[in-house]
Amino acid sequence: xxxxxxxxxxxxxxxxxxxxxxxxxxxxxxxxxxxxxxxxxxxxxxxxxxxxxxxxxxxxxxxxxxxxxxxxxxxxxxxxxxxxxxxxxxxxxxxxxxxxxxxxxxxxxxxxxxxxxxxxxxxxxxxxxxxxxxxxxxxxxxxxxxxxxxxxxxxxxxxxxxxxxxxxxxxxxxxxxxxxxxxxxxxxxxxxxxxxxxxxxxxxxxxxxxxxxxxxxxxxxxxxxxxxxxxxxxxxxxxxxxxxxxxxxxxxxxxxxxxxxxxx
Numbered sequence: 001x002x003x004x005x006x007x008x009x010x011x012x013x014x015x016x017x018x019x020x021x022x023x024x025x026x027x028x029x030x031x032x033x034x035x036x037x038x039x040x041x042x043x044x045x046x047x048x049x050x051x052x053x054x055x056x057x058x059x060x061x062x063x064x065x066x067x068x069x070x071x072x073x074x075x076x077x078x079x080x081x082x083x084x085x086x087x088x089x090x091x092x093x094x095x096x097x098x099x100x101x102x103x104x105x106x107x108x109x110x111x112x113x114x115x116x117x118x119x120x121x122x123x124x125x126x127x128x129x130x131x132x133x134x135x136x137x138x139x140x141x142x143x144x145x146x147x148x149x150x151x152x153x154x155x156x157x158x159x160x161x162x163x164x165x166x167x168x169x170x171x172x173x174x175x176x177x178x179x180x181x182x183x184x185x186x187x188x189x190x191x192x193x194x195x196x197x198x199x200x201x202x203x204x205x206x207x208x209x210x211x212x213x214x215x216x217x218x219x220x221x222x223x224x225x226x227x228x229x230x231x232x233x234x235x236x237x238x239x240x241x242x243x244x245x246x247x248x249x250x251x252x253x254x255x256x257x258x259x260x261x262x263x264x
Contacts (some may be wrong), residue, residue, distance in 0.1 A: 045078065047241050048178035051233040052134060052165045052252035057086055059231065063161050063256050066128025070155060072120070072148070073135035077103030077110060083131065084110070091127075093120060120151045130156055132164045134252075137208040141192065142219055145211075149223035153259060162225065164255040168232060169213050171252070172197075174245035191215055213253070220257055229256035 045053050067088050071080040074092030076099050083090045084107075091111045094100050103112045115121055130152050139145045152162055172181045172195050183196040191214075194207040213230075220227060232250035235243045245251075 045082070046178075048176040048246060048251050049134070050239065050241065051235060051246060052254070053082065055231060055233060055254065056082075056163065056165070059163060059229070059254065059256060060086060060129070063163075063229070064129050065159055066157070068127050069129040069131065070120070070122070070127045072130055072132050072152060074103060074112065075099045075135075077107050077112060079131065079133040080110060080112070081107055088129065091122070093122075118147050118151065120155050122155050124154055125157045127155055128157055128160045130160070130162045132162065132166075134165050134167075136164065136166045136211065136216070139211075140209055142211075142215060145219045146223055149219055149225060153223050153225065156259065158259060160258070161228075162255075162257045164257070165252055166211075166216070166255070167208065168250040168253045170249060172210065174249040174251070176244050176246060176251050177241055216255065220255075224260055225257040226260040227255055227257050230254075231256075 069083055069088040069090045071077075071083060071090055071092040074080045074094045075096070077092050080090050080092035080103065091113060092100075092103060093113045093115045094103070095115055095117055097114055100112050100114050103110065113121055132148075132152070136145065139148065149162075156162065172186060172189060175181065177200070179197045179199050181195065181197055183198075185194075185196045189195055189210050191210060191212050193210050195210050196205065196207055198205045217227065231254040233252050233254065234248075234250055235241075235246040237243075237247055
């Protein structure tokens with residue numbers, strides 16, 4: 001199943017790979033989606049990013065109970081289409097109109113909604129699954145991250161789950177097939193600081209925010225979520241790609257979280 005979904009894989013170095021599935025905030029300028037929205041929309045799930053998605057089908061099979069899903073920060077809709085292939089009835093939401101436009105162009109029959117910052121334009125407890133794929137590293141502070149998860153908590157059903165793909169805590173210390181971190185600005189990074197990255201084979205340079213596992217867990221607890229699975233992805237050596245450090249060090253962490261009961 002996984003090999004069929006990723007049938008468009010290409011060997012590392014064969015084409016530049018960029019980030020996608022993003023949400024843009026008014027005070028955040030780490031990615032120029034207005035300029036590169038069309039370029040982002042044409043990207044495949046390859047190289048290091050493949051590892052982030054590789055185990056998602058099995059995790060969803062293990063933890064989800066229903067098929068109604070929300071792809072939060074869907075960007076140009078690549079993750080939304082990926083989930084549709086897995087059989088989910090999926091709605092994608094994003095704050096960036098250029099990315100939503102690209103998503104609708106690539107998937108005219110898909111359900112894509114433009115959202116305002118801090119509010120998901122959908123009803124309470126209406127989804128079995130909410131996905132947040134490769135976008136939390138663009139959130140500039142934990143206050144805004146808490147707003148995001150408070151809204152996700154509102155639209156998630158009581159027995160639903162949230163599945164998150166985000167950068168592993170030590171990702172920026174190890175070179176990867178998709179990008180390089182070798183910049184003097186990246187020395188001695190701490191929680192909340194920006195990290196400079198560049199995609200191999202391309203010109204796009206961008207900045208992520210560095211968040212630790214402790215940061216994420218504090219946000220989850222404060223918004224009434226508990227972690228039921230933390231999965232760190234490593235390359236096996238059997239993939240089609242040429243790896244840098246991905247066989248030794250995880251570059252992505254996959255969280256499965258769910259609501260916890262508050263006893264009054």
